[in-house]
Amino acid sequence: MPHRILAIDDEKLNLRVLSGLLRSLGYEAVLADSGEKALAALDASIDLILLDVMMPDMDGFTVARKIRERPDGADVPIIMVTALTGKQDRLSAVEAGANDFIAKPIDMTELRVRMGSLLKMKQSQDQVKRYQAELEAMVRIRTQALRLALENLEESQKTILTAHRETLHRLAAAAEFKDADTANHITRMSRYCAALASWLGLHDGETELVEQASPMHDIGKIGIPDSILLKPGALTPEEWKVMQKHTIFGARILGSSSFELLRAGEIIALSHHEKWDGSGYPSGLSGEDIPLFGRICAVADVFDALTSRRPYKDAFSNEVSLDIMKTGRGSHFDPRILDLFLEHFDEILAIKASYVD
Template sequence: MPKRILAVDDEKMNLRVLSGLLRSMGHDPVLAESGEKALEVLDPSIDLVLLDVMMPDMDGFHVAKKIRERTDVGDVPIIMVTALSGKQDRLSAVEAGANDFIAKPIDLTELRVRMDSLLKMKHSQDQVKRYQAELEEMVAVRTSALRMALENLEESQKTILAAHRETIYRLASAAEFKDEETANHITRMSRYCASLAANLGLHKGEVELVEQASPMHDIGKIGIPDSILLKPGKLTPDEWELMKKHTIFGSRILGSSTFELLRAGEIIALSHHEKWDGSGYPKGLAGEDIPLFGRICAVADVYDALTSKRPYKEAFTDEVSLDIMRAGRGSHFDPRILDCFLDNFDSILDIKRRYSD
């Protein structure tokens, strides 16, 4: 394949001679009568530069330096064509970026040998560049495909998780509906629990987990007869014992799951009626033996129960409700969690207003 050779010389006769020599070797000459013109016409299609040294305005050394500074053609081979033969001249040419020299008058055989060597080097460099470009393109395409696959996978996981959460939420709503409580009760519960968890310093994953799992706290009420759930008066001892079993029923419904959200729901369902002093149910756990999520849910559940209307009571005011809860500090409630609840009560009130019945 013919190569494009840029010949630079301020003498028109020298350019005609160089052009003839290059054509005789089967190459395609590109001619420039000055350094400025050479820099204008030089582009990545040029395979080699034959550069005269002694030129007005911009000599060959300066042109070579300008070429090496360019990112698009900075590695093009340069042969200095000069009548200078001193050691210092050759060193200056090397410093400027020349690859080789050829003395005037030009010998065709010498020119062919020196050009062939540099053109082979240029050919190898171009092959490496093409390979790098192809490799980079392939990496970019595969990276894009991998990113798209990961995004699709993430989206699928989000969809599956959202479906799981909605199913759980609807199941929890069914339990609350049977108890004549509203869906807003479980929404408030989950927001109260999330607010408490965040203010207690739990990390983001735990805050989200307790928020999503807390609506399942009373899911075991599905197994409690309506005659007990909806009874307006006080329960008999036997009825109360059966009522307390909703914690166990909920644990059984959610138990033995490998899904983290259901495992958290199982813990909350079983432990949210345990009390700090050990007088709660179903296991009579005390202090920090009660799971943290259960202790958080206990505070949120009692507050919402006190401030909501139920078959057996009217809704209490916040003032009355907080007095009752303060009385349970250290007996019913974990003191640290209750204090956190009271210290951040403005955020609780905001949730209560947004999700009122």
């Protein structure tokens, strides 16, 4: 495609001369006999402008300034065609945005050389713009693709994590499945534990972790014989020793994992029957030697056990259950955790009411 040259001159004869010169040099001439017509003819296809200075309604300096104000004219080369040779005239032309000058009458060789130089510059600028536009488009496409990939990865990770959690919850439910009276026990437990963790000031990640891990506290009951697990009466000392092993069985089931949720579940399974005064099992830990998650779960587990029916007992009322738990403050339970439980007891009851067996 030939270069398109916008020639602007109020003298029609001069325009015809310019048109002939441009065609002889292999260019396509776009002619305008006023500044207004020139501005109307200007678009992104114009490669260079030949601009007369002395025009009646809008002189060349004004036209040049208006061209430079437009996005499609900011970089197009402008050659001022003028009989003015004074230093101030040339400075005014440069200030208005002109790139070069040609004196009248026009010499064809000079016109060819000056236009050729500016057109090469314009061509280089256009190539840079095209490359930049292509690069920006590529960056946009790559960024969008990366964003979609990250969203897909995040969604996949969420799906995998959800599947892991659901599997663990179902495994925990399997340990409770033999006793129909504890259908919502693990759900209430997890909500109680999350509430206590939040009231203790644990950050959101730890609160969510204890909520997701606490349902696995009794997973070791899978290894306890039904004759003991479902016995309607009191257990013998030998049977009680077997029942206590569910903490160890649970820790073995969940142990040796690199998955944070399983590690938390292991800690809870092993420590939720430890007591503040050291009289619990299986290790006889006391005070803050008992892992915090285990201390949290101890309060939640005992309350839910007291207020739920079991093969060996009926459910106690909330009031009776609270009285029993208060006697365990500082012996069975971490005093600070129990105090928070009592302080927010209305919220505990709201959770309890949401997950009735």
